[in-house]
Amino acid sequence: MTVRVLVAKVGLDGHDRGIKVVARLLRDAGMEVVYTGLFQTPETVAAAAIQEDVDVVGLSMLSGAHMTLAPLVVEALRDHGSDIPVVLGGIVPPSDLDELKELGVAAVFGPGANAHDIVNVITSIVAASR
Amino acid sequence: MSGIPLAPVYGPRDAEYPGLYPYTRGVHSSMYRTKLWTMRMFAGFGTAVDTNARFREIIRSGGTGLSTAFDMPTLLGLDSDDPMSLGEVGRCGVAIDSLADVRDLFAGIDLGTITTSMTINSPAAVMLALFVAQAEESGVSREHLGGTLQNDILKEYQAQKEFVFPPRQSMRLVRDTISFTAAEMPKWNSVSVSGYHIREAGSTAAEELAFTLANGFAYVELAGLAGLGVDAVAPHLSFFFNAHIDFFEEIAKYRAARRIWAKWMREHYGAKDERSWQLRFHTQTAGVSLTAQQPEINIARTAIEALAGVLGGTQSLHTNSMDEALALPSQKAARIALRTQQIIAHETNVTNVADPLGGSWFIEELTDEMEREAEVIFAHINKMGEGSMLEGCIRGIEENWFQGRIADSAYELERSFNSGERVVVGVNDFLEGNDEDDMATLRITNEDERKQLARLEKVRHDRDGEQVRRALERLSREASDPEVNLMDALIDAAKSYATVGEMMTALVGVFGRHVEVPSL
Numbered sequence: 001m002t003v004r005v006l007v008a009k010v011g012l013d014g015h016d017r018g019i020k021v022v023a024r025l026l027r028d029a030g031m032e033v034v035y036t037g038l039f040q041t042p043e044t045v046a047a048a049a050i051q052e053d054v055d056v057v058g059l060s061m062l063s064g065a066h067m068t069l070a071p072l073v074v075e076a077l078r079d080h081g082s083d084i085p086v087v088l089g090g091i092v093p094p095s096d097l098d099e100l101k102e103l104g105v106a107a108v109f110g111p112g113a114n115a116h117d118i119v120n121v122i123t124s125i126v127a128a129s130r
Numbered sequence: 131m132s133g134i135p136l137a138p139v140y141g142p143r144d145a146e147y148p149g150l151y152p153y154t155r156g157v158h159s160s161m162y163r164t165k166l167w168t169m170r171m172f173a174g175f176g177t178a179v180d181t182n183a184r185f186r187e188i189i190r191s192g193g194t195g196l197s198t199a200f201d202m203p204t205l206l207g208l209d210s211d212d213p214m215s216l217g218e219v220g221r222c223g224v225a226i227d228s229l230a231d232v233r234d235l236f237a238g239i240d241l242g243t244i245t246t247s248m249t250i251n252s253p254a255a256v257m258l259a260l261f262v263a264q265a266e267e268s269g270v271s272r273e274h275l276g277g278t279l280q281n282d283i284l285k286e287y288q289a290q291k292e293f294v295f296p297p298r299q300s301m302r303l304v305r306d307t308i309s310f311t312a313a314e315m316p317k318w319n320s321v322s323v324s325g326y327h328i329r330e331a332g333s334t335a336a337e338e339l340a341f342t343l344a345n346g347f348a349y350v351e352l353a354g355l356a357g358l359g360v361d362a363v364a365p366h367l368s369f370f371f372n373a374h375i376d377f378f379e380e381i382a383k384y385r386a387a388r389r390i391w392a393k394w395m396r397e398h399y400g401a402k403d404e405r406s407w408q409l410r411f412h413t414q415t416a417g418v419s420l421t422a423q424q425p426e427i428n429i430a431r432t433a434i435e436a437l438a439g440v441l442g443g444t445q446s447l448h449t450n451s452m453d454e455a456l457a458l459p460s461q462k463a464a465r466i467a468l469r470t471q472q473i474i475a476h477e478t479n480v481t482n483v484a485d486p487l488g489g490s491w492f493i494e495e496l497t498d499e500m501e502r503e504a505e506v507i508f509a510h511i512n513k514m515g516e517g518s519m520l521e522g523c524i525r526g527i528e529e530n531w532f533q534g535r536i537a538d539s540a541y542e543l544e545r546s547f548n549s550g551e552r553v554v555v556g557v558n559d560f561l562e563g564n565d566e567d568d569m570a571t572l573r574i575t576n577e578d579e580r581k582q583l584a585r586l587e588k589v590r591h592d593r594d595g596e597q598v599r600r601a602l603e604r605l606s607r608e609a610s611d612p613e614v615n616l617m618d619a620l621i622d623a624a625k626s627y628a629t630v631g632e633m634m635t636a637l638v639g640v641f642g643r644h645v646e647v648p649s650l
């Protein structure tokens with residue numbers, strides 16, 4: 001079954017190079033990708049993910065707001081009774097990784113993560129959640 | 131070092147020389163022999179008090195200019211207590227809400243002697259108003275202020291995506307700042323036309339060059355519509371380019387930029403003042419070239435990139451810190467980055483001779499090729515604008531042409547990394563050491579956000595609410611008349627302690643908001 005991904009920019013960060021490149025690489029790997037556009041809130045992302053019936057939500061954050069916003073997206077999904085996994089890419093210090101996992105972020109991709117690994121990790125997260 | 135006497139510049143008698151039109155070899159005849167580049171380190175985080183301390187540290191360490199990084203809410207014209215600001219306050223720059231913050235930001239720094247650059251775009255006119263208000267309060271009159279407002283809104287729609295108003299309404303504010311500074315702030319650069327973000331968003335070097343200069347032409351045409359001749363505006367435009375890792379290509383890019391600008395200003399726009407022909411630029415090393423893996427090796431990348439900027443004749447330089455693929459720079463990492471510039475400036479002797487690579491068959495051919503590629507792009511933009519570069523740049527944004535080209539180039543580059551066709555040390559090759567201990571990075575805690583909210587609350591409490599209301603009302607009224615220059619109303623509002631968010635909200639009420647149609 002084709003994996004469906006919602007890629008989203010939450011908050012005020014306009015850096016969209018990474019999210020666009022990753023979205024195209026996921027498409028190359030055969031996934032269906034929906035992009036929210038910029039300046040979304042945790043609530044709009046959760047609503048879009050449920051409405052689009054995606055298998056995974058991918059957030060991209062380069063502004064340092066990930067510790068606040070990524071868990072809020074997880075929370076918004078869970079509030080709607082959804083268990084869609086959330087993954088995160090961007091500028092994330094290694095010291096934040098453990099806490100993000102505890103807060104429900106399924107995987108984090110830092111700078112330099114390659115397409116192959118991103119596809120594999122997303123594929124296995126989706127397989128485990130189905 | 132061995133004492134061989136050096137001339138300030140080399141070349142055959144009939145060669146083009148630095149300091150002479152079209153300035154391929156540099157805008158000054160003796161370049162760094164007369165004056166080194168400005169070591170302008172970009173800094174900002176937390177509250178204004180935190181950033182003021184970093185500014186003073188930079189000045190103590192020998193930095194010769196200041197450059198302010200604002201946080202995301204400020205860049206988007208939101209107050210720190212706006213619900214959308216949650217988690218972003220003071221994170222990737224300093225939080226500025228009102229005149230009270232600007233006062234603390236520059237406390238103990240003489241704005242009459244040190245030049246200040248402010249990296250802000252959508253709310254650029256608002257920040258300029260706050261800066262003028264603060265300077266005048268501290269006894270420095272506006273005509274003595276030297277510095278640069280980034281104020282390059284076109285590249286925001288094209289690349290960096292920190293926009294608020296629709297493009298045409300934004301351009302009215304740019305027009306107002308250009309007119310205001312041309313009349314009242316002779317030492318001020320009204321726009322820093324920026325390729326840096328275009329490149330960081332994924333463009334090629336030639337696209338960075340061409341999009342940036344096209345945007346520069348657009349601002350010249352915009353000022354022309356406001357009745358300012360090319361010689362009243364062009365000398366106050368400065369440029370800002372990326373220094374990426376492809377060493378010679380970058381040097382060729384800077385040389386081509388100077389030549390193209392000189393030719394277009396003189397031949398196309400009829401500039402008579404040679405200062406209009408001279409492209410002066412700031413350089414920043416490439417953030418995207420930094421790796422999170424083995425972060426210490428970023429020092430080497432940054433040194434090589436900085437050297438390209440210097441050999442390309444930059445007027446000022448920011449060097450990135452080794453830890454910036456992980457977080458905002460720590461104080462130590464920022465100091466090493468500044469030291470890298472000081473080594474180039476004071477130890478290597480590369481400053482002795484202007485345009486030392488001029489005359490190299492390779493560099494000259496690469497410079498010509500950069501110019502050719504840029505001209506092809508200019509022709510396309512000109513066609514989109516039916517003969518107007520201003521219209522071409524705006525339509526190119528509205529039709530997603532710039533955004534699409536940048537995304538395509540970014541994707542192609544990423545594929546070449548993924549396939550291993552291009553090597554990035556520590557990322558797709560030479561991985562030994564990747565699993566060593568993590569580097570300690572700067573932590574911005576939520577404490578800063580709480581502190582800033584308390585500061586803002588105090589400002590709202592202490593000010594004269596009626597005076598603020600009148601100032602904002604005047605701003606809305608004047609914004610509705612496209613003929614009025616808004617700077618006076620903005621300075622008035624700034625002095626009343628109206629916040630950035632309040633001023634921007636008043637303008638949104640008249641101008642509306644821009645929403646980008648999402649595209650992949």
